[in-house]
Amino acid sequence: MRFAFSDDQLAFADAVRELLTNECPPEVVRAAWDSPDGRNRRLWTQLAEMGVVGMLAPESIGGLGLSDIDLVRILAEAGFAGLAEPLADVAAVVVPALRDHGAAGLSDELLARVVAGEATVGLGLRSDGSTLHAESADALLLEAEDGLHLVATTDVELSPLNTVDGARRLSRVVWSPSEETLLAGGPSAAVEARDRAAVAAAAELCGLADRMLAIAVEYVTERKQFGVPIGSFQAVKHHLANATLALEFAKPLVWRAAYSRTMGDPDASLHASMAKAQASDAAEVVGVAALQCHGAIGYTVECDLHVFLKRAWALQRRAGDAAAHRRRVAAAVLHAN
Amino acid sequence: MRFAFSDDQLAFADAVRELLTNECPPEVVRAAWDSPDGRNRRLWTQLAEMGVVGMLAPESIGGLGLSDIDLVRILAEAGFAGLAEPLADVAAVVVPALRDHGAAGLSDELLARVVAGEATVGLGLRSDGSTLHAESADALLLEAEDGLHLVATTDVELSPLNTVDGARRLSRVVWSPSEETLLAGGPSAAVEARDRAAVAAAAELCGLADRMLAIAVEYVTERKQFGVPIGSFQAVKHHLANATLALEFAKPLVWRAAYSRTMGDPDASLHASMAKAQASDAAEVVGVAALQCHGAIGYTVECDLHVFLKRAWALQRRAGDAAAHRRRVAAAVLHAN
């Protein structure tokens, strides 16, 4: 029994944090709001070169052949940086789907290009109803009633949507599933994709919450009112203590969900739902506390907080919100036997 | 438009508070825990003599012929005092039921005796599954599928229950409805009885919450730690501010529910449910805050707080808990039209 990341895992996460600290500071995330397609190819190439995009792909086609446990910490780092690239969708959902269901000739070649950072694949789950960065994607992995489909972007109709988080370029996708597009039939591949998306979002939410908390701690330590730092007021202390409590007891569920996926635990879906439910709620608690502790300054676009807050609002309700995942836990726990 | 009690109503409530302050201090409530049947006949007679028991009964048989608006403040005073007598059941539910459905010869005479304080009638709603002070009652008003029944206590089988609040003597009642016992058939009388019980409990809960808050305010003003009154700590202030907020925004819903009943408003049931939902939640918030602000002393039986806290726990879940009443509001508000 050992519930901790290995030194190698921590070192990899540190390296990713260092890259993102340098290459993806808040100014870069803000720049994505104003860029034509919201993408940052240079950063994406750097992440691919580090092996992050293809972390779960086999080494034979340029991947790292690592596990979900290795990836989950990296996704938290992406959240911490507010990375607007489609890393969670691609690295945590698309890559393993193409890896595991690569029978169709198309997907093998595509996987290699994805791993190399040359192509991206957008993800469309039925629970979400829209796809991130579909316009800049080369293909789309779309869930239909009969399973997962892999569809060329040219074969669908996209309607872009305005989003609260300007870095998230969402589109509705209109398409028709067919036998040719079917990548993996039956429910299990779709369930796995949904679970992976939920855990990836949960990990990003943990990172986002960590960042919002850090921003708030820094602010309340510096900002003075009534002659003292506002962080010395008990109400402010308790807001941020509550935020810490929610977050620190969500993280273990998220790490465990990645572990269970890696090990093929039969409860992996249950664990994914617990992780997403708790991380969504924690991000809400942390976000509200961080905003409130900032006072009016947090309510301005000049303050970085809103960049992370809006991302969190989006991810809290993607790949199933807390209530939906608790319903799934209820089905497993309360109605079992 | 005028949303306030009249001077007469306030003066009556003040008189009841004065009586209860003198005759029903916490020592008297505690004594009920240890008395054989939990009753205090002297106090009951005094309340009857003041007209409180028969407030809603016609003057012709010794009642005051007043309205639910007059009564609701009195019930809040009963809650404030922690009165263990069955005032809410008798004055708010049984008396109007006998008044309005007095066709059966039995009930006319019984009503006069109830108003005079010579007899009491226990109340058994299907939502509650047990009856307060059934053993000391002369008759029972019991809800069955076909309506309200009036049953002699000698015709039922009673099984006493142990209760958290030792002053609440509860029994399960085993009985068989029959045509002879039917006081008011059809759903409307039963619905009215349930609504009245809900509003009465809500009013008592407001009074209980007022009392718990008062006890907590007094304690935190006197108790010192770290060289200052604990009430000067912001965390303590905010606990009690939250308690005040919950309570002060529950009360208007309770008063309005009594008004709607008096006026025969078609939304009276809806208003009863809003009142009970909000008052139940408010009492929970206030009780938890009051207990926490007391620290260990609140956790002892020597401190009066527990007497009121346990009563509140009971009433929160009687005559429908907050969730049940919100379900009823949902049925009316969300599914209407």
Next chain:
Amino acid sequence: MDLTWSEREEAFRAECRTWLEANVPHGLPSGDTREGFTLHLEWERTLHAAGYAAVSWPKAYGGRDASLWEWLIFEEEYYRAGGPQRVTQNGIFLLAPTIFEFGTDAQRDYYLPRMSAAEDLWCQGWSEPNAGSDLAGITSRAVRDEAAGGWRLSGQKTWTTRGAFCTHLFGLFRSDGDAERHRGLTYFLVPLDAEGVTVRGFGRLDGDEGFAEVFLDDVFVPDGDADPARGGVLGGVDQGWGVAMATTTSERGLTLRSPGRFRATASRLVELYRARGGDDPLLADEVVRAWIGAEAYDLYTLGDVTQITSGGSPGARSSLNKLFWSELDIALHRAALNILGPDAEIDDDPFMKGYQFALSGPIYAGTNEIQRNIVAERVLGLPRK
């Protein structure tokens, strides 16, 4: 207790409803953008022409002598009809009550008609970079210019809502630098086109420009009501704290946030639930909680108005009012986002926009932490320290 409206009040309601249904513009861009502000101004002038800009004011100032009850009715109908935000609100709802209470006849006669007609547009200048919750920490100063018969104002104000679009500012300045924190402050009225004023707008979290910083550099304002067109002093010199407290009580209490606003949001939430809630019992419970909250706020307000019309004052209880509506507003909008689910992040949904605005509720008009302190200290009587 009487929860019915008189015939006269019902007639007033019918009149408001008819007029509003015929005249309320729909789909205006936010009034906190420059483009939207202009359109909102037109609407304000339409309201004024019909006598609806400030119904409870005397006719002479552009109102219609309506009672406080009728004001509640107007507000309810206004939000029921989907009326747009009132870009005049900081003048009409916050400054005006203070002018009624502390102004001279000359000030009332000059400012109020211009305010109701939306000729003068007022923004508030309370906060400074280092005086937010700690309002007494204000450092902007007013220096006496005896020769010119007035004051010279210097300093920086911030978080002035719609400051970039307004014409006038009201706020506190330190007129006696030696006095203690709450003393030595004076309440000034300042035209923003005065020499020495610079206004810089900046962006709000909800995407609107919304806020402004106002820099004052030796701005001349005459004494009292000597020349209202050039601004002046409201209430006595060095008496600003007491005058400002009257404004903040309005701000926290019902004049800023009438119950009609939340009732209307609750109704729209119910419509959203019916359209998209899918009969989910948890969403239903969340919607009903918020809906009951809106009812509670409405009733609480009726109690407030009963008290006020009987000559009472809500006093520190206005802090309870502010705590409740600010948290209710968030609850109403959060319930909507939970119904919308993954579509909540789509920006053109009015509930998403409303949620973002609602989140500022526990911050503006005195943070909810400060309001909770006030409730504890002044409603419950707990020791200040």
Next chain:
Amino acid sequence: MDLTWSEREEAFRAECRTWLEANVPHGLPSGDTREGFTLHLEWERTLHAAGYAAVSWPKAYGGRDASLWEWLIFEEEYYRAGGPQRVTQNGIFLLAPTIFEFGTDAQRDYYLPRMSAAEDLWCQGWSEPNAGSDLAGITSRAVRDEAAGGWRLSGQKTWTTRGAFCTHLFGLFRSDGDAERHRGLTYFLVPLDAEGVTVRGFGRLDGDEGFAEVFLDDVFVPDGDADPARGGVLGGVDQGWGVAMATTTSERGLTLRSPGRFRATASRLVELYRARGGDDPLLADEVVRAWIGAEAYDLYTLGDVTQITSGGSPGARSSLNKLFWSELDIALHRAALNILGPDAEIDDDPFMKGYQFALSGPIYAGTNEIQRNIVAERVLGLPRK
């Protein structure tokens, strides 16, 4: 990361499970009543005889040299089997870790075997009437008796759980009256049958006698480990604050509240829901929230133990631990009461009893207000003042 148990650990679990299923007594009256205490004492001695009283201790002291992981397994099995509360807990889980860390060999050899055998029964003497959250406000004093080679203790301790049934007390006394608040305190071990000790039990909200006040009037305790049978000093003279902080960290952290306890409550809650929940989606959601909380606490604890077994220390993070389990315990029991509905007030339901006990969780072992201060100041680094 490896969330599997070794073969050896699984074998240990199987052994515990078998023994506990065969031996755990059911339906004991509360150990916080005199009658129940006697029966619990029998059970403690049965546990000790089978080597289960303190599994992680060295064999010489009555344990079985189990690892911290095995201790977690034992606890999980203990609560899974419905094992009764441990009336020895204040000794075994709170005092013992402090004796292991600060005690002399003579103290360890004398106290620990008697503790695991439930011969000595320890209660804690932290709180005083005017020193609760403000532990440094202790005024009970220890006066040096040079001639007799020891100390004379006087003062009043309160809230000592099961104090009326215990044989020994550990607690802080002011040995240097001139020192500042946190200094000049010494950690004493005191037999309650010493001359000058008076114990008075009093009632708890949940109906059990439970608490006691302990009055000390010139009670003699020898120096250090000079004569452990008569008590003594643990750690150095005037070093009591540091020694006590080690105990309070144990108290807040996992040794007092192992995850098995909450997992077992969560399982019983699920059973209750199945039996009486009526498939109500709101109740299901509430149960699931609490159930996920119990899982989260379990996993968090595994992280803690991983850290401790790698030589780390949770430090101030034990305050997070305490906040979480105390609020989890309430959530678990409140969900049960909501399932029970009007029957919740019926006293013989174990969830009602458990709810009342759970409500003391945010109070004992340092109030949750103090724990939140600690998290803010020592985990997040916010300024103390």
